[in-house]
Amino acid sequence: MRFFYKPLFRMVPDGTTIRFMNGRFAGLIVSAVLSLASLGLFFYPGLRLGIDFKGGVVMEARTPQPPDFAKLRAALTAHALPDAGLQSVGGHNQLMIRLESRANAAATDQAVARVHAALDQVAPGNTVLSTSAVGASVSAELFRQGLLALGLSLLMILIYIWFRFEWQFAVGAVVTLILDVTKTIGFLVITRIQFDLVMVAAILTILGYSTNDKVVVYDRMRENLRKYKTMPLRQLIDQSINETLNRTLGTSMTVFLAALPLAIFGGSSISGFAIVMLFGIVVGTSSSIFIAAPILLLLGEHRLRRDTQAPKPENAKKVQARVR
Numbered sequence: 001m002r003f004f005y006k007p008l009f010r011m012v013p014d015g016t017t018i019r020f021m022n023g024r025f026a027g028l029i030v031s032a033v034l035s036l037a038s039l040g041l042f043f044y045p046g047l048r049l050g051i052d053f054k055g056g057v058v059m060e061a062r063t064p065q066p067p068d069f070a071k072l073r074a075a076l077t078a079h080a081l082p083d084a085g086l087q088s089v090g091g092h093n094q095l096m097i098r099l100e101s102r103a104n105a106a107a108t109d110q111a112v113a114r115v116h117a118a119l120d121q122v123a124p125g126n127t128v129l130s131t132s133a134v135g136a137s138v139s140a141e142l143f144r145q146g147l148l149a150l151g152l153s154l155l156m157i158l159i160y161i162w163f164r165f166e167w168q169f170a171v172g173a174v175v176t177l178i179l180d181v182t183k184t185i186g187f188l189v190i191t192r193i194q195f196d197l198v199m200v201a202a203i204l205t206i207l208g209y210s211t212n213d214k215v216v217v218y219d220r221m222r223e224n225l226r227k228y229k230t231m232p233l234r235q236l237i238d239q240s241i242n243e244t245l246n247r248t249l250g251t252s253m254t255v256f257l258a259a260l261p262l263a264i265f266g267g268s269s270i271s272g273f274a275i276v277m278l279f280g281i282v283v284g285t286s287s288s289i290f291i292a293a294p295i296l297l298l299l300g301e302h303r304l305r306r307d308t309q310a311p312k313p314e315n316a317k318k319v320q321a322r323v324r
């Protein structure tokens with residue numbers, strides 16, 4: 001029966017004493033280099049904007065037989081649509097057709113009509129399941145709103161952690177989250193995953209997950225600051241990370257394994273979200289240890305213990321007065 005009372009698997013053994021702060025400068029330098037490189041990739045070659053932010057038309061259709069992409073692409077080219085993008089979605093008989101943004105509504109209607117004609121030519125009996133169009137002005141507004149959502153999210157996180165802990169914790173968390181976001185942007189540029197509203201949702205989800213991970217570590221640091229009043233901050237941070245390491249890695253592995261099937265079998269509409277989530281889980285977990293903690297050490301070395309200093313000697317006159 002004792003078999004059922006013990007955990008079958010632990011990510012790390014109890015009582016680990018890994019000195020994470022020994023590698024704090026290496027972690028900060030590597031993170032800064034990756035984030036700067038990601039910013040460079042953001043400007044060139046830049047994100048592959050999706051229909052939401054670039055404008056265009058997305059059509060989903062079902063064909064009686066598995067679609068022949070070569071014939072359909074040739075038919076679309078013959079109908080003056082060489083820029084059309086084809087992608088298999090859902091079942092074997094479903095596909096997605098993407099069109100670049102047109103100059104006006106009439107041109108968009110003509111392009112949609114040509115797609116219908118090409119589909120009827122290659123796959124008679126097809127059914128167009130949905131057609132959605134996003135204009136260029138709407139796309140620009142959506143892009144601004146997406147960036148505004150990210151900025152407000154970071155501001156709310158800063159205020160929350162500031163009130164819950166101290167400003168050193170808040171600054172460390174927000175700087176780390178900004179570095180996480182820039183790396184995610186670089187990942188999107190390299191993988192050429194389309195940046196659309198789904199990706200904004202993915203980044204916001206990563207921010208939430210990464211914040212939760214950092215709050216868990218910060219909570220233990222705050223408890224240890226009250227418990228070990230004379231322990232050097234560097235040693236205290238190492239101990240706090242070691243004490244929460246099993247939970248941190250266990251939670252990350254659970255979320256990672258939950259998102260992995262979505263990335264493999266989720267189809268085009270979900271796989272991009274899941275792949276970015278997998279990247280964000282790895283980045284968020286590592287940044288909690290190698291970025292947020294070193295920043296806290298740099299900012300709080302001589303500030304976090306102001307309430308744990310030894311009491312000042314009492315004034316001699318007050319002591320004599322109390323004795324009398």
